[in-house]
Amino acid sequence: MQDIYDYVDQHAQSYIADLQRLLRQPSVAAQSVGMEACAGLVEEMLAGVGARPRQVDTRGGFPVVYGEIAGATTKTLSFYNHYDVQPADPLDLWESDPWAAEIRAGRLWARGCSDNKGNIAARIAAVDAYQRVRGQLPLSVKFIIEGEEEIGSPHLEHFAEDHPDLCRADACIWEFGGKDIDARPIVHLGLKGICYVELRVKGARMDQHSSIATSVPNPAWRLAWALASLKGPDERVLIPGFYDKVVPPTDEELVALERMPDTESQRLEHLGVPGFLLGLSGMELKKRDYFEPTCTISGIESGYTGEGSKTVLPSRAMAKVDMRLVLDQDPEEIFALLRAHLDAQGFDDIESILLGPERPARTPMSAPIARVVVDTYRELHGQEPVVTPTSAGSGPWYQLCSRFGIDACTAGVGHARSQAHAPNENIYVDDFIRGIKHICTIMDRFAAEPA
Numbered sequence: 001m002q003d004i005y006d007y008v009d010q011h012a013q014s015y016i017a018d019l020q021r022l023l024r025q026p027s028v029a030a031q032s033v034g035m036e037a038c039a040g041l042v043e044e045m046l047a048g049v050g051a052r053p054r055q056v057d058t059r060g061g062f063p064v065v066y067g068e069i070a071g072a073t074t075k076t077l078s079f080y081n082h083y084d085v086q087p088a089d090p091l092d093l094w095e096s097d098p099w100a101a102e103i104r105a106g107r108l109w110a111r112g113c114s115d116n117k118g119n120i121a122a123r124i125a126a127v128d129a130y131q132r133v134r135g136q137l138p139l140s141v142k143f144i145i146e147g148e149e150e151i152g153s154p155h156l157e158h159f160a161e162d163h164p165d166l167c168r169a170d171a172c173i174w175e176f177g178g179k180d181i182d183a184r185p186i187v188h189l190g191l192k193g194i195c196y197v198e199l200r201v202k203g204a205r206m207d208q209h210s211s212i213a214t215s216v217p218n219p220a221w222r223l224a225w226a227l228a229s230l231k232g233p234d235e236r237v238l239i240p241g242f243y244d245k246v247v248p249p250t251d252e253e254l255v256a257l258e259r260m261p262d263t264e265s266q267r268l269e270h271l272g273v274p275g276f277l278l279g280l281s282g283m284e285l286k287k288r289d290y291f292e293p294t295c296t297i298s299g300i301e302s303g304y305t306g307e308g309s310k311t312v313l314p315s316r317a318m319a320k321v322d323m324r325l326v327l328d329q330d331p332e333e334i335f336a337l338l339r340a341h342l343d344a345q346g347f348d349d350i351e352s353i354l355l356g357p358e359r360p361a362r363t364p365m366s367a368p369i370a371r372v373v374v375d376t377y378r379e380l381h382g383q384e385p386v387v388t389p390t391s392a393g394s395g396p397w398y399q400l401c402s403r404f405g406i407d408a409c410t411a412g413v414g415h416a417r418s419q420a421h422a423p424n425e426n427i428y429v430d431d432f433i434r435g436i437k438h439i440c441t442i443m444d445r446f447a448a449e450p451a
């Protein structure tokens, strides 16, 4: 691979410039800012490497930019990415303009550099370098670059339903990836699912003087009681049936957990909390982090929350509840269980709205693509990668891969302090260059894997 690595090093400046150009084009799906221009730019970048790109309609959402290149075999590796990014606010906390893609102290600072444009650019650059040096890719590749990941991929299911032929692949490299808190490469083999719910309670027609709380219902109390019925202080979720479909870890997944390094003290220091929930540590903590679902109050709003006092009886209350799911919990089923529980508890007046459901997904640890990514990470970094059976995050892994029986795995250019979704998002320039080489090596090695 040295010939290709040399080419990547010789052309590093131009690959970095391509990434900067992509980062300087805002593309905030949540605010519909710059989306069309960014889809066009990604299309142009794919065209530049011969991927014959097109924009695929998603029935109501931003288009998927799709491209493919036939290589030496029909064996196919797909790359899933997204060209949308999170909003850059709060702007005053950025040390440089989030859309300027400035390079300082060996890092590139920009909204979307780690999540997820650094990976888009690295994968396109890898395909470019490989073809320029060897004339042809060792296998066929597909690029599936959607525009709605940061808003929950609401239309990607349509894309997968309408175009199973475009999704089909022998393996997929997932959108993100990178290094852990100790700069070790980390490989994720799955995602948690999510069931995100908004709860709304209405009381009187409008806010009232709190003196009438003697006889008029308070939606804030209704909401507080309903929320308290969801989980006990022992952290056990109380919705009947919630845990019924939870699949316990396999033996090989437990071995992977045991091999994971102990980062508890760094994590605690980073978090600024004295200890983990329930005093957990060691294997029990890892099992909980990777194989247990959650039920989290993500936000609550009601009544007066400004300075000083205002004696008011609120007329409405609202909470956002996010449940991270594990195999084989189905978000629609969990939502139905939640509704049944609220009704059974006498909270039929509380409205519930399901926002952005996503199913959990996991690739077996023995999958060929997992082995290839782990081996090549080890070779390139000179370090044993950390393999996690799943990531704590969520995404459309099931929609795009598991439902078609495609094994997927992460490999990317981020790091533990990349600040994705937050001010001062950054990646190391060296990681970007190494990430290009890594993708080249993955393509080469996966092509050679026996089918």
Ligand SMILES: [Zn+2]
Pocket: 086, 115, 150, 420, 421
């Ligand atoms: Zn993101």
